[in-house]
Amino acid sequence: xxxxxxxxxxxxxxxxxxxxxxxxxxxxxxxxxxxxxxxxxxxxxxxxxxxxxxxxxxxxxxxxxxxxxxxxxxxxxxxxxxxxxxxxxxxxxxxxxxxxxxxxxxxxxxxxxxxxxxxxxxxxxxxxxxxxxxxxxxxxxxxxxxxxxxxxxxxxxxxxxxxxxxxxxxxxxxxxxxxxxxxxxxxxxxxxxxxxxxxxxxxxxxxxxxxxxxxxxxxxxxxxxxxxxxxxxxxxxxxxxxxxxxxxxxxxxxxxxxxxxxxxxxxxxxxxxxxxxxxxxxxxxxxxxxxxxxxxxxxxxxxxxxxxxxxxxxxxxxxxxxxxxxxxxx
Amino acid sequence: xxxxxxxxxxxxxxxxxxxxxxxxxxxxxxxxxxxxxxxxxxxxxxxxxxxxxxxxxxxxxxxxxxxxxxxxxxxxxxxxxxxxxxxxxxxxxxxxxxxxxxxxxxxxxxxxxxxxxxxxxxxxxxxxxxxxxxxxxxxxxxxxxxxxxxxxxxxxxxxxxxxxxxxxxxxxxxxxxxxxxxxxxxxxxxxxxxxxxxxxxxxxxxxxxxxxxxxxxxxxxxxxxxxxxxxxxxxxxxxxxx
Numbered sequence: 150x151x152x153x154x155x156x157x158x159x160x161x162x163x164x165x166x167x168x169x170x171x172x173x174x175x176x177x178x179x180x181x182x183x184x185x186x187x188x189x190x191x192x193x194x195x196x197x198x199x200x201x202x203x204x205x206x207x208x209x210x211x212x213x214x215x216x217x218x219x220x221x222x223x224x225x226x227x228x229x230x231x232x233x234x235x236x237x238x239x240x241x242x243x244x245x246x247x248x249x250x251x252x253x254x255x256x257x258x259x260x261x262x263x264x265x266x267x268x269x270x271x272x273x274x275x276x277x278x279x280x281x282x283x284x285x286x287x288x289x290x291x292x293x294x295x296x297x298x299x300x301x302x303x304x305x306x307x308x309x310x311x312x313x314x315x316x317x318x319x320x321x322x323x324x325x326x327x328x329x330x331x332x333x334x335x336x337x338x339x340x341x342x343x344x345x346x347x348x349x350x351x352x353x354x355x356x357x358x359x360x361x362x363x364x365x366x367x368x369x370x371x372x373x374x375x376x377x378x379x380x381x382x383x384x385x386x387x388x389x390x391x392x393x394x395x396x397x398x399x400x401x402x403x404x405x406x407x408x409x410x411x412x413x414x415x416x417x418x419x420x421x422x423x424x425x426x427x428x429x430x431x432x433x434x435x436x437x438x439x440x441x442x443x444x445x446x447x448x449x450x451x452x453x454x455x456x457x458x459x460x461x462x463x464x465x466x467x468x469x470x471x472x473x474x475x476x477x478x479x
Numbered sequence: 480x481x482x483x484x485x486x487x488x489x490x491x492x493x494x495x496x497x498x499x500x501x502x503x504x505x506x507x508x509x510x511x512x513x514x515x516x517x518x519x520x521x522x523x524x525x526x527x528x529x530x531x532x533x534x535x536x537x538x539x540x541x542x543x544x545x546x547x548x549x550x551x552x553x554x555x556x557x558x559x560x561x562x563x564x565x566x567x568x569x570x571x572x573x574x575x576x577x578x579x580x581x582x583x584x585x586x587x588x589x590x591x592x593x594x595x596x597x598x599x600x601x602x603x604x605x606x607x608x609x610x611x612x613x614x615x616x617x618x619x620x621x622x623x624x625x626x627x628x629x630x631x632x633x634x635x636x637x638x639x640x641x642x643x644x645x646x647x648x649x650x651x652x653x654x655x656x657x658x659x660x661x662x663x664x665x666x667x668x669x670x671x672x673x674x675x676x677x678x679x680x681x682x683x684x685x686x687x688x689x690x691x692x693x694x695x696x697x698x699x700x701x702x703x704x705x706x707x708x709x710x711x712x713x714x715x716x717x718x719x720x721x
Contacts, residue, residue, distance in 0.1 A: 204562055204720060224480070227568040234566075238559035242498040254490045255567040257483055299563075 155338040161210035172362035185353035231300035237292035241285035256303035290321030373453040388439035491577025500585035509543030533682035534655035544586035548625030582622030613681030623708035649675035
């Protein structure tokens with residue numbers, strides 16, 4: 150079987166009318182790694198994934214998946230690829246077991262192995278006790294788990310995970326992240342798209358940052374964080390809402406950059422710390438808003454992301470909930 | 480490779496039978512509606528009920544195959560489950576054929592029940608090979624017609640609403656209740672453009688030995704309708720994912 154990288158793209162491009170959704174992107178994913186695809190809503194993540202799994206055709210560019218050239222060999226490549234879309238789209242009317250058996254049959258899993266594989270997956274995902282219950286009756290976390298199980302029924306070598314933890318509660322998301330790590334240990338290559346910077350930091354071996362259809366940086370999480378390690382980072386928590394005053398604060402700080410983390414928290418990048426503290430205390434007095442906490446912090450992936458893209462993590466989180474459906478339909 | 484595609488088509492059809500067809504709404508449209516319609520005509524003229532049987536079977540074929548076919552593709556497009564099928568190593572054509580086969584199998588089940596019941600109850604002796612020769616392609620034709628309506632519109636209800644127009648149009652114009660020869664000349668011409676005319680004509684020929692035995696001609700015309708419905712359906716579904 151031909152193979153070099155799990156995924157290799159060159160100048161992959163997708164247009165929707167006049168809108169350039171994916172703009173000549175090139176990257177490679179090594180076998181066995183978790184490759185993160187990180188970007189705000191509308192950056193082209195879902196459009197890219199849809200081209201890679203054969204759900205839409207690129208306008209330009211070349212792609213190989215596990216050594217198979219797309220689109221000519223997509224049907225052969227699909228045998229070794231599992232996909233977990235951003236929505237849990239199994240059949241509500243079928244039971245958990247029947248959903249997995251149906252997927253096993255579609256992928257041509259040998260008849261004698263279908264049931265044993267399905268039951269093994271149900272056990273490993275903690276769903277065996279509910280195997281005869283309809284998918285419609287499952288909680289969101291259970292639906293997500295079963296959707297991942299369905300993507301694994303044919304024992305793929307490459308797994309696409311599109312926003313796997315979106316909408317899950319903290320415990321379910323933690324459990325899913327642990328599962329993703331376990332899958333990598335079993336040798337699976339994982340292509341992960343996410344809005345969650347912390348999730349990408351925790352799971353990914355390498356991360357590509359996508360902005361407006363272009364890859365602006367590919368590096369390891371540590372490599373990305375090194376970009377901001379030389380700068381000072383100071384975070385302030387105020388007693389009131391400062392979201393309307395961020396511009397005012399920024400104008401007092403010279404070259405330093407202000408990012409609004411939420412309505413009462415700001416993070417300041419660069420600049421001279423003593424001067425920053427002076428300026429912020431003056432800002433606090435002038436606007437009659439108290440300072441509840443001030444601290445210098447270690448750079449995180451969020452800081453690197455902000456530095457690279459100029460997009461606040463706050464904006465990422467806001468867009469995640471408001472615009473997700475829109476991107477999914479691209 | 481083709482075995483894989485055929486297997487996928489069959490599995491999609493079976494799954495659709497389980498999830499959509501063997502449910503009260505599909506059964507009521509597929510079987511109860513033609514029965515109720517026929518009962519109304521029977522009560523009006525019980526003596527000549529046997530003459531209505533080909534029309535009853537034709538209606539069952541039409542309504543049972545299109546009962547859910549007209550909405551399942553659109554429904555699955557909206558839920559994202561159709562994309563799940565396309566993630567499997569199956570072509571778009573195979574996925575569409577799987578959907579059409581689901582309608583075909585459900586229609587076949589309903590048609591066998593209605594046809595066998597009518598034949599046994601009335602003691603009729605139809606030409607079974609002729610009946611099969613007309614019924615099988617007809618089931619595929621109307622299932623494909625449902626698929627075409629489903630992929631032509633964006634909303635689930637649009638497909639069902641739009642499909643009612645040709646369905647009821649055909650019931651009145653294609654010889655189900657009134658002979659085509661009794662219609663005004665303009666409507667007779669129109670009826671020749673509608674596939675149900677050839678289903679009814681073929682079925683009548685299988686039930687009544689005096690009628691012209693034109694099975695092969697009706698069979699070929701039905702195959703042409705099948706191609707006319709199937710190819711645009713495949714093209715439109717491809718376009719949705721282009």
